Amino acid sequence: MKRRTPEERYRDSNRKQQKTLEEFAIHEIEWAEDLLTWYRLKKREIPDDEYRACAFFLNKEYLRKPGSLTLLYEVYLRCHSELPKVTRENAFDLLSFQFKMYSKVLETGGY
Numbered sequence: 001m002k003r004r005t006p007e008e009r010y011r012d013s014n015r016k017q018q019k020t021l022e023e024f025a026i027h028e029i030e031w032a033e034d035l036l037t038w039y040r041l042k043k044r045e046i047p048d049d050e051y052r053a054c055a056f057f058l059n060k061e062y063l064r065k066p067g068s069l070t071l072l073y074e075v076y077l078r079c080h081s082e083l084p085k086v087t088r089e090n091a092f093d094l095l096s097f098q099f100k101m102y103s104k105v106l107e108t109g110g111y
Helices: 006-041 048-058 070-084 089-111
Strands: none
Touching: 006 048, 006 070, 006 089, 048 089, 070 089
16 A cells, blocks of 8 residues: 655645635625625615625635635634524524624734
């Protein structure tokens, strides 16, 4: 059995990380669309910071700004570990809070 070289291990690791980030981006694009729909259905104006985070995903700005998607993925993991469990009653509030956090991270990160 042939052992993998360090270059092959690096490429495999890099490929796995890239796939994880791509799946995260697809997932968050769907949630951004859902958040905009929820605001529309509630007939409320979406706050600018939440809209900025939604637009970041919908316009695929993360493709032009290296490192931003990784930073947002870290915030996503942190939100899901620290926030309460999602229920029907708090789903909208948690999602809007998560996109507010994305906006603050993008702002402080210079994106």
